[in-house]
Amino acid sequence: MARKLAFDRPLFVAGLGLALFGLVMIFSASAPLAMERHQTPYHFLMRQMLAFFIGLVGMAVAMHLDYRALLRREVVAAAVGGSLLLLAGVLVVDRTHQVHRWFKVGPIQVQPSEIAKLAVVLFLAAQMAKHENKVNDFARSLLPTAVVILPLACLVFLEPDLGTATLYVLLTGILLFLAGLRYQYVVTAAGAAVAALVPLVVLQPYRLKRILAFMNPDDDPLGAGFQVRQSMIAVASGGLQGASLGESRQKLFFLPEPHTDFIFSVICEELGLIGALCVLTAFGVLFWRGLKAAQGAPDRGGFYLAMGITLLLTLQALINMGVCLAVVPTKGVPLPFLSYGGSSLVVNLFALGMLLNVSQHSA
Numbered sequence: 001m002a003r004k005l006a007f008d009r010p011l012f013v014a015g016l017g018l019a020l021f022g023l024v025m026i027f028s029a030s031a032p033l034a035m036e037r038h039q040t041p042y043h044f045l046m047r048q049m050l051a052f053f054i055g056l057v058g059m060a061v062a063m064h065l066d067y068r069a070l071l072r073r074e075v076v077a078a079a080v081g082g083s084l085l086l087l088a089g090v091l092v093v094d095r096t097h098q099v100h101r102w103f104k105v106g107p108i109q110v111q112p113s114e115i116a117k118l119a120v121v122l123f124l125a126a127q128m129a130k131h132e133n134k135v136n137d138f139a140r141s142l143l144p145t146a147v148v149i150l151p152l153a154c155l156v157f158l159e160p161d162l163g164t165a166t167l168y169v170l171l172t173g174i175l176l177f178l179a180g181l182r183y184q185y186v187v188t189a190a191g192a193a194v195a196a197l198v199p200l201v202v203l204q205p206y207r208l209k210r211i212l213a214f215m216n217p218d219d220d221p222l223g224a225g226f227q228v229r230q231s232m233i234a235v236a237s238g239g240l241q242g243a244s245l246g247e248s249r250q251k252l253f254f255l256p257e258p259h260t261d262f263i264f265s266v267i268c269e270e271l272g273l274i275g276a277l278c279v280l281t282a283f284g285v286l287f288w289r290g291l292k293a294a295q296g297a298p299d300r301g302g303f304y305l306a307m308g309i310t311l312l313l314t315l316q317a318l319i320n321m322g323v324c325l326a327v328v329p330t331k332g333v334p335l336p337f338l339s340y341g342g343s344s345l346v347v348n349l350f351a352l353g354m355l356l357n358v359s360q361h362s363a
Contacts, residue, residue: 055349062353296362
């Protein structure tokens, strides 16, 4: 079992600090919108706080389990199978915001694509640990990996959510590369991915508009380029110290959904470059300590589990912040621990608990 009180404290403080800071920023970013829609400024904050406490319980459980139990075949199979059923089921429920992404359970919304992120990491960690020496064997390693990951990615793509589907594939590619995948396979896979993405973007007008708006948002400032322009205005308005907490102007119905995908823009506007650097530093600490946990893991399963979780959290952060800073085309990828979304927060805290669990066993 894990050594008592031997978890990585900088990692714990960075992750939990981001989650607590997220509660503050969600209230700041969402209060005007919540007041208009729900007649109380605390609507989104209270829902996120509920998810936070559920996530804390999940994190505590994950910290006290032996991570090796999570990599057992039956656990991984249950996670993957359950995720496939949830992702298939969500496609037949009523649309929310014109997409099929959430199950409604009373007042609670559950997002299966967030849960599936954990299934992807668990499967990849177990698969890489078992077949690391045969990673270039198509029949034993590459084909079984594709048979699991591609259906998950395709179901998420059909919601539609191209950003999260791409994240699954990107995470898989990086872990395969770390396991020793030959460069020939890497180049071939990258070429195939680009060849597949081009028609997926071109054949969907709204995706093509996003790409064009990313390249030149001023061509359609009130349409496809609206989000990018408003985000850039928010970031530029913050300056060094920001307008101060709660004083964002862009959240006043200029920046769409400021408490979700564009919460980093509100952070930049209210807390300035200093606040943005603090967030970047926290994710930097998370990345650094995650790599240390992986490096010191006592077995390959722990190594790939720690690497998978670390990459999952930091890749999402880089993509989200890149969107807010207009260096990446608009994607619906949340900022871990900070963006509003109960499913995302619960999953991220549970993932943090698993990462801390590996750190308990690390040298």
